[in-house]
Amino acid sequence: MTAAAATTAAATPVLRLDDLGWSVRGVPIVHGVSCGVREGEFVAFIGPNGAGKTSLFNLISGIRPATTGTVTLDGTDLTRAGVHARARRGLGRTFQTSSLWPGMTVAEHVRLAAQAAAGPRASYRLWRRAAPYRQEVADVLERTELAHRADTPAAALSHGEKRKLELAVLLVGDPRIILLDEPMAGVSAEEVPALTALVRSVHRDLGRTVLMVEHHMDVLLGLADRVAVMHHGTLLALDTPDAVMADPTVQDAYLGEEL
Numbered sequence: 001m002t003a004a005a006a007t008t009a010a011a012t013p014v015l016r017l018d019d020l021g022w023s024v025r026g027v028p029i030v031h032g033v034s035c036g037v038r039e040g041e042f043v044a045f046i047g048p049n050g051a052g053k054t055s056l057f058n059l060i061s062g063i064r065p066a067t068t069g070t071v072t073l074d075g076t077d078l079t080r081a082g083v084h085a086r087a088r089r090g091l092g093r094t095f096q097t098s099s100l101w102p103g104m105t106v107a108e109h110v111r112l113a114a115q116a117a118a119g120p121r122a123s124y125r126l127w128r129r130a131a132p133y134r135q136e137v138a139d140v141l142e143r144t145e146l147a148h149r150a151d152t153p154a155a156a157l158s159h160g161e162k163r164k165l166e167l168a169v170l171l172v173g174d175p176r177i178i179l180l181d182e183p184m185a186g187v188s189a190e191e192v193p194a195l196t197a198l199v200r201s202v203h204r205d206l207g208r209t210v211l212m213v214e215h216h217m218d219v220l221l222g223l224a225d226r227v228a229v230m231h232h233g234t235l236l237a238l239d240t241p242d243a244v245m246a247d248p249t250v251q252d253a254y255l256g257e258e259l
């Protein structure tokens with residue numbers, strides 16, 4: 001690749017949203033969102049409760065069908081593709097509320113996710129044998145600092161450990177673009193730094209593209225390359241953290257509200 005081609009490739013967004021919108025019974029929840037996210041970039045989404053952040057993530061990940069506009073991944077229009085088709089193309093997400101099985105152990109969660117990622121031919125019997133995924137599971141548990149909790153049921157984990165397990169379940173599928181919906185929600189103040197460090201290492205060390213909804217400004221300012229501000233379902237601003245904080249439109253919109 002020539003230097004010029006490399007520059008163009010780096011500038012080409014891996015994920016593009018054009019005029020993306022979602023309405024419920026004619027009421028717009030997400031409206032006219034257009035932006036591009038570059039490979040390896042970290043974009044944090046902020047905005048008050050009800051601004052449409054989770055709804056936007058639902059449109060990107062395919063959980064909700066867009067009413068208007070398009071979602072383009074690696075230059076391919078995936079607007080009509082379902083969740084699994086998008087996941088197969090490298091899009092993974094976590095949810096605001098916990099999606100774990102209380103009675104299943106940490107290792108069982110990750111092993112089952114590895115099996116699911118391997119596709120329909122990996123059978124339940126294969127899962128029971130466990131051996132094919134042992135190394136993969138061990139690696140992911142090591143990376144997410146959960147190796148010592150491998151045999152612990154999810155119900156016995158702290159909130160921070162549950163969030164780590166959700167990340168482990170996601171990472172074993174090897175997604176290139178990761179959507180994290182409030183990964184610090186419900187996590188104690190003592191556990192936030194370790195979880196923040198883990199998210200940072202997923203971005204920097206594993207080189208993943210990350211989109212994250214986060215209310216804690218102190219957390220996202222140390223992580224995000226750019227900050228996207230959602231307001232009443234629209235994308236009000238998308239810029240570097242400093243520029244967004246200094247943006248008078250953003251300040252006006254949030255007058256009297258905590259960002």
Ligand SMILES: Nc1ncnc2c1ncn2[C@@H]1O[C@H](COP(=O)(O)OP(=O)(O)OP(=O)(O)O)[C@@H](O)[C@H]1O
Nearest residue numbers: 024029047048049050051052053054055056096230
């Ligand atoms: N399935 C639905 N049907 C009708 N309205 C919905 C639906 N899902 C979300 N909404 C509404 O859309 C708006 C945006 O919700 P959304 O959860 O996307 O906001 P958010 O920015 O993620 O908020 P929070 O920070 O509280 O998670 C809210 O007013 C919500 O009540």
